[in-house]
Amino acid sequence: MQWGSPLVAVAVTFLLGAAAFAAMGEPPLAALHALFVAPLNDLNGVAELLLKASPLCLIALGLAVGFRSNIWNIGAEGQMYIGAVFATGLAIHFQDRWGGWMLPAMVLAGIAGGLAWAAIVAALRAHLHASEILVSLMLTYVAALIVKYLVFGPWQDPAANNFPFTVSFDENALFSPLMNYLAALEGTRLNTSLLLTLAAIPLTWVFMKFSFTAFRLRVAGDAPAAARYAGHSEKRAIWIALLVGGAAAGLAGVTEIAGPIGNLNDRWTPGYGFTAIIVAALGRLHPAGIAAASLLMALLYIGGETAQVALQLPRAIAYVFQGLLLMALLACEVLVHFRLQWTASTRSSQAA
């Protein structure tokens, strides 16, 4: 049943979606097919799916570590922004000087940016007891404004006619396209950052399964009293939970701006940091589940874009599906925790 509830939730969501289409006068099956099957008909569609799933998966892997210890970092979006800002700072100031070292430096800078933004949350939560939920979310709004300030101000491309973006990154500052190594991928936008994600999945699994740190985090989440009795430091658990999520989000930020985007602008993310929360929950905080869930959520994004073009529906339909999916998942959890019992018959048998 543990893996049943996500599957039931997905089925319920698509049923609700079909009902909604029917209510709007669209033939439901044709609409669902147009949104979620047709885009994957060619190699390019599948490549785009992987491209969107990759940052979702990275962030969700990091968040899952924290969620296991009951620390709710919902500001991954902001941590991703700051990671991208740090990396962009290097890219636009040093890109003609550092040659091949540029990209590794940017990756490290991105991780550092995510760490720094999450560290604020961790410090305020661990030492001053402020709610990590509210602080991390508030910092997301601040991070978005920092990006806006930079791309409308000091970092704006002088040749951009006042459009809010930085200069495009040099080749040194970009992940190289996978098609350079694999001719079969000709024409797709996939890049080497996908390999980082593919490596992160088993690494996270090993970390969760075999490391003492991960065990401590789980105890802190499942049985705080036991953790305290065993002498595990609560503060340490909070710091690790938030920093892992921040690092993953910062890294995801770099893979986006140094991948398909190629510069920093004010609307480069469709909310990966928020969607990753759903990915982590849907994947039941397990790396394999997260990988599968990130593909599904990426499919919702792609469906949203297709809906915009093919059915003239707004892109926000992706968020409607995401919200429905999370709600359906939570409703299905009841099947994991409780067993259905028909009380009417028990009552009458007691009476008899």
Added chain:
Amino acid sequence: MDRFDPLIASGIAAAIPLVFAALGELVAERAGVLNLGVEGMMLIGALAAFATVAVGGGVTLALGAAMLAGIAAASAFAILTLTLQASQVAAGLALTILGTGVSAFLGRGYVGFRAPATFEDLPVPFLSGLPVIGPLFSLNLLGYAAVAMLALTAWFLFHTRAGLALRAVGESPAVAHALGLRVTRIRYAATLFGGAMAGVAGCYYAVAQFKMWQEGLTAGNGWIALALVVFATWRPWRTALGALLFGGVTGFGLYLQAAGVHVSPFVLGSLPYLATIVALVAVSASPQLLRRHAPAALGKPYFEGD
């Protein structure tokens, strides 16, 4: 002195919706229900209100529509958490994501229109002409309603039997249940009240303040309202104090701009969020303070059995 009047007026304008949303959440939290979906309920309420005015429904009908929409959104949350025992944190996040999506999806047709009707200012003769406190007496209908709701909520929570029952449910549902109180039913009522109030706040943004609809109109104010409840240590009148403080920060930014001080709008825009963090830390830094005032069963599910 005149120079400060617009500052005070814009501060109050920013505070009013926060008071509604925070009061609703405060009542829910006093009953032990932590609903992180305030932002989502506000957005749905805002769209319902705007759509009502846009089709010529008038402001009273818009207010009603917003409250109903808020209640509908809150009932989805209530079914998940109170009947199906889902995690309140996760369900609240889901509600915010769903509310953001649904309002953006359904509101697409209303982007770019101006609200044909709005809440007019109702100045009290003489008093509204006073310096400094004048703006307090030229509010619109919702402004006065916010003050009335503050008094009403404080009276209800601390001077009625029903209020006592609600707080008992939030402190110890098991004891409340043993006393014969219907824990789940009371929590439902508190949660739906929170939804209605969030709807009113949304109506204020769409119809009274911005007089238009756009995606994510509420700009995180639902989350600020959540922080306000903590800042107010779960006491109604203090939410007003906190809301005025936040409103003041927003108003101060506008004032600086009007006074010709050159500050980046993005820096000004981040002030309310930073102020929220500072306020939250100021209150949370003393764990005793929070432990003494937070409802003991806040966020914990309670299974009533039969």
